[in-house]
Amino acid sequence: xxxxxQNPLFLSMQEGKNYTIYCNYSTTSDRLYWYRQDxxxxxxxxxxxxxxxxxxxxxxxxxxxxxxxxxxxLHITAAVHDLSATYFCAVDRIIQGAQKxxxxxxxxxxxxx
Amino acid sequence: xxxxxQTPKHLITATGQRVxxxxxxxxxxxxxxxxxxxxxxxxxxxxxYYNGEERAKGNILERFSAQQFPDLHSELNLSSLExxxxxxxxxxxxxxxxxxxxxxxxxxxxxxxT
Numbered sequence: 001x002x003x004x005x006q007n008p009l010f011l012s013m014q015e016g017k018n019y020t021i022y023c024n025y026s027t028t029s030d031r032l033y034w035y036r037q038d039x040x041x042x043x044x045x046x047x048x049x050x051x052x053x054x055x056x057x058x059x060x061x062x063x064x065x066x067x068x069x070x071x072x073x074l075h076i077t078a079a080v081h082d083l084s085a086t087y088f089c090a091v092d093r094i095i096q097g098a099q100k101x102x103x104x105x106x107x108x109x110x111x112x113x
Numbered sequence: 114x115x116x117x118x119q120t121p122k123h124l125i126t127a128t129g130q131r132v133x134x135x136x137x138x139x140x141x142x143x144x145x146x147x148x149x150x151x152x153x154x155x156x157x158x159x160x161x162y163y164n165g166e167e168r169a170k171g172n173i174l175e176r177f178s179a180q181q182f183p184d185l186h187s188e189l190n191l192s193s194l195e196x197x198x199x200x201x202x203x204x205x206x207x208x209x210x211x212x213x214x215x216x217x218x219x220x221x222x223x224x225x226x227t
Binding site: 035045099100101103104 | 207215
């Protein structure tokens with residue numbers, strides 16, 4: 001069974017600091033996604049990582065994927081308050097044409113002025 | 114705006130009742146997914162439909178059922194509701210040809226069972 005674990009689950013940080021959220025998964029996967037969710041809102045896609053060594057960056061967020069270690073990281077550089085949200089990683093497998101996406105528990109990020 | 118439309122936004126009902134949640138996918142998307150989000154269980158995959166056919170099932174209870182219609186909209190039916198079914202239910206859609214695009218989520222239906 002595919003399991004996805006994120007850590008930390010809660011993160012409170014100061015503006016201007018750097019930090020990393022980790023996402024571990026238990027079995028070989030076809031691709032990995034990062035999503036952002038604001039309180040009471042929908043999930044917004046941030047990154048899709050398709051292969052080993054993939055790195056994607058958007059603004060102050062950078063995601064990477066190491067398929068051998070079954071690990072993805074979401075790095076936050078010089079955090080700003082607007083990045084406060086819950087971040088989810090999700091991993092999927094395609095089996096006989098059926099796609100099953102499994103989410104981590106989410107990391108609730110709070111950025112304090 | 115993701116282009117995925119879910120109705121209703123909020124639903125309050127009593128235990129034992131039955132409700133139907135509706136989802137219209139993004140234009141051109143053939144796949145529809147249903148997820149349940151609760152505080153204790155997190156985001157749980159329920160079911161995936163592709164072009165009208167069920168493709169994958171997750172942690173979906175027997176009291177729950179879904180279908181995707183010829184116009185590609187989908188409905189999730191929840192029956193014999195229990196207090197524990199209170200949650201945010203998301204529908205998501207994705208392109209039918211490539212699996213490499215992310216799922217696009219609707220704004221969810223918040224179900225409260227009293």
